[in-house]
Amino acid sequence: MEAISHAGAAVGVLSKEGVVLAAEKKIMSKLLETSKTTEKMYKLDEHIAAAVAGITADANILINAARLAAQRYMFTYDEPMPCEQLCQHLCDTKQGYTQFGGLRPFGVSFLFAGWDKHFGFQLYQSDPSGNYGGWKATAIGANNQAAQSILRQDYKEDISMDEALKLVVKVLNKTMDSTALTADKLELSSVTRDASGKVVYHVYTEEELTPILEAANAAAAAAEESSS
């Protein structure tokens, strides 16, 4: 739990049209090559993705287990695995490591964003103890208390995909240490459905990200201006 509250933050917001995930890329050193692709967002199956906060090495093990479980489900039933079942499966594994001595629990919190035919778009949060819950908007990692209070303030029941996108960026903007957001400091992804009903997991590229971040920076600056 302690490790996670220091890890880079991840924020998720649920809307009617989809789910948005955002995560902070911690820049350890200016010499470190930041990964070009995502380092904290994982596609688990065609219809479900996860954002991670905590020990990446531990997360990789669980991500692998989740992908395996999703494919096994697909093999058995020829249908995509319902989101909550996948989340529950992973949390069962996590819980197992809190039960017995000698082994260290997985130091990872997850945000799961997905769609299934039973309950539509869903957002789940899990912690190292194996607890999980469905959320409309939530945050894990560093400053998650602050992030959640912003989410509580700004979340609306009928939030649109665009607003959700702005909201996650705003939250990260306020909770991250750095003054202005840049595309290399965060990852953004969404789970939506296209016209044919197919679930689409999209990771925002640097080109797509930059205008969103600039708008967020401008909005933050404007807010600062008016308050002072």
Next chain:
Amino acid sequence: MIDDAGVHVILTSIHNSPLALFCITFFTTGNFVLFLRFNYLGSTMDCLFGISGDGFVVIGADTSANQSIVRMKTGEDKICELDQYKLMGAVGDGGDRVQFTEFVKANLSLYAFRNGVPLSTHAAANYTRGELATALRKGPYNCNLLVAGIDDGQPSLYFLDYLATLHKMNCAAHGYCAMFMNSLFDKHWVPGMSVEEVMKLVDLGIAEVRARLVVAPPNFLIKIVDKDGVRVLAERKTATEN
């Protein structure tokens, strides 16, 4: 089964049809016995068929339980109600049939209990296929199945044989009766049939089986699954239960 002289002719008890089971035993010297059993389950005397219509699926089966060439019972229900919206018709070895359908039924209800949502018909049919395919290389279940169900008002019917072949069908049949039923379904089935139209087709099929098949089963039970769930729709009897 095996006598001391070393000449072995094994006749398995022929449960379903004397025509369908060929048991051939080869013997060699010593105690090595090569035992081949050909059980072509595609041609059992049991009769099972299913037809999908507008918002419903009908499954019919004979109700005979046969032992060798003797009919032991004419009130056997071969159409298992898996849950409120799913039917599974099964024909084949009596024990396997009951064991397997009960196994699937129990697992579907366990899934629904654990996860709070039931499996769709498609998922249930694929699960059943998987179980059948796994068992095929171990101790196979000798039964042919039809799985029917309703999901959000949409009917579906799946054909599944003992070799774990799965097909989604509009209408399907198993056993010798399939020879007559399939051709009738081919000719008369159209999309969007009403229950009355489907029952006419069922009666046409049963009449053909009775007219053509030397050892036609006397009694049939027909069940339906629609938006109101599963229930018995009709019976067609020429023999009374004694």
